[in-house]
Amino acid sequence: MKHTISVLVENKFGVLARIAGLFSGRGYNIDSLSVAETMDPSVSQMTIVAQGEDRIIEQITKQLNKLVDVIKVQDYAGEEYIERELVLVKTHTTSETRAEVMQIVGIFRGKIVDVDRASVTVELTGTEDKIDALLNLLKPFGIRELVRTGKIAIAR
Amino acid sequence: MKGCEIVVEALLREKVEVMFGYPGGMIMDVFDVLYGSPIRFILTRHEQGAAHAADGYARATGRVGVCIATSGPGATNLVTGLATAYMDSVPVVAITGQVPTPMIGNDAFQEADIVGITRPITKHNFLVSTVEELPRILREAFHIASTGRPGPVLIDLPKDIQKAETDARMPEKVEIRGYKPTYAGHPQQVRRAGAEIARAKRPVIYAGGGVISSGAERELKALAVKAGIPVTTTLLGLGAFPETHALSLGMLGMHGTVYANYAMMESDLIVAVGARFDDRVTGKLAAFAPNARIIHIDIDPASVQKNVKVHIPIIGDVRNVLGQLNEIARKGDTGEWLKRVAAWKREHPLAYSRKDGLKPQFVIETMRELTKGEAIVATDVGQHQMWAAQYCRPVRPRTFLTSGGLGTMGYGFPAALGAQAAFPDRLVVVISGDGSFQMNIQELATAVENDLPVKVLVLNNGYLGMVRQWQQLFYKGRYASTCLARDARCPTICDGKAKKCPPYVPDFLKVAEAYGAAGIRVEREREVAPALREAFRIRKPVVAEFIVAREENVFPMVPAGAAMQEMIKGIDLA
């Protein structure tokens, strides 16, 4: 099962390496990771998505907690929370298909952020499922390039 | 004050009386301040020796051991020592020089990213980036190393910061928001544990190194006696419970006693105290103690529920929790069980045959008799380590120093030097093998020059014996690269037919002599006790070499990955 884990860490250099090293050294996989400063510039917020049996996830959270630079760890599993990802996707279009692509994007409340003769670039935020659904619909048109952020999450 | 002066001031403030290390270009400023300071400085002959000596000092005293080295190769030479201390939760602070801040990242001469290299083998580490933060970092390093589950901490100190001036002061209090170990056990969990203990019919206490780190030997004994529970210890737990006590089962696990392993397998309640269910202890997990409920007391939450399912976890300092538990613990109905355990002890004692040459076990037993368990024993790694674990029968904590988690050959001798530096008047004995001793044999110079009269008992079987034992048992007797007597004229595959094997290299007596230590060689049983007495009498370092039966094996043995009851019991003396 996928777990979204929020980690508050000291905003110091080397901390990301510690976290990444913990995962690689113990053979845990990170699905995605995003980091940014919080309101308190001495603290960074990481959102880590990891997969594993409960026992593995329990170890991950305990091992994270053990790091001196980690201030707080919260596994959102079983909690009420809001999660978002952002994707930028450049889709191949022709004059015949452009309207259809734009219509699809409209249904998803995505934004067209760039257009040229042969492509449109779409921005969409949403849950993983929503983004996957959009990408599935765009695939037949030909996806030229795609960049996707890791997940961020906040408790309700 | 300059950065280098702050370092020494911090060491003095932490009451560091002795430290170990090796100089070099990027740490010269600190050495310059150490020169003439009240701190006793022991120059080892290899940085690995310095790290192990700091570790040995820490294990023998319970205080933080300190070592120091230069950047690059000096720092990387500490790595094995830090990993050893990390695996066994030993409080060590290592200080390394680093190239000046502006040069970091430029592949400067003798630059190594030691903070990156040691990240997974230290409890925490620091790269000092301004002189203002140096006092705080030094305080935090000692605090982190010695509290919670102890461990090594490294401080990497660039040369420009050693020279920089600041008026930043040492903070009085350490306040680290991400580091708050739990010390007291949750009262409700403790109550549940008390109830389990009272209900148990076949309980065992399984005690590890955490009992020693937290100084809980009295509380442990009180619980065992009060509740009538037999006690087995891990390799690192040796000394946590006196092996002379009727309730002692000695060590458990791969080379543990038959009765300790039987007791674990048959138990209905395991009280794990400061131990971590290592694979060398549990054997095959799926078959481990099938009928036991498990209480696990440990300061490190990550040790609990890691390998086995625990019914009652209690996070806290072992000494506190045992104290809480002792207030409510009552004796269960364990009479029958204690009888059964006693019968196992009678039926399956540790045993070896004294036929066919001088036996290594005999040497250790004799040492034990002569010292009455009062010596501090440090071991290396291999068969001799396991025999030491079986036959030293320590009665006090901090008297059996061994690399359990990492299994570092070359640990014993420098660790013993650290212990001897802490206790100049105590007898410090190393039980080493002919392979292991050669991994840090250069420290003989350190021992001689610093009046550290450590006694090194080299059990010379001419083999990397522990590996040879596995080859004999699991690799069809093909002794690939384990014979230390082998030379270039031997056939590619030894057929064992040579009338005479090549002479053993080196001559340990000559090595001892060359360094100014005393050398003794023993080949027969009857010479063992007199030789040991002589070694213990001499006021200088001694290398006592015992030419022991070459192919003696360590038994009992639970093969790796096998269930605990699939034990090879070894010889039957009946």
Ligand SMILES: Cc1ncc(C[n+]2csc(CCOP(=O)(O)OP(=O)(O)O)c2C)c(N)n1
């Ligand atoms: C640094 C290191 N290298 C390799 C090993 C693997 N190893 C474990 S025991 C052993 C043999 C040790 O030989 P010796 O010191 O002579 O002890 P004996 O087993 O013969 O008593 C070896 C090579 C190790 N534990 N540590």
Ligand SMILES: [Mg+2]
């Ligand atoms: Mg040997």
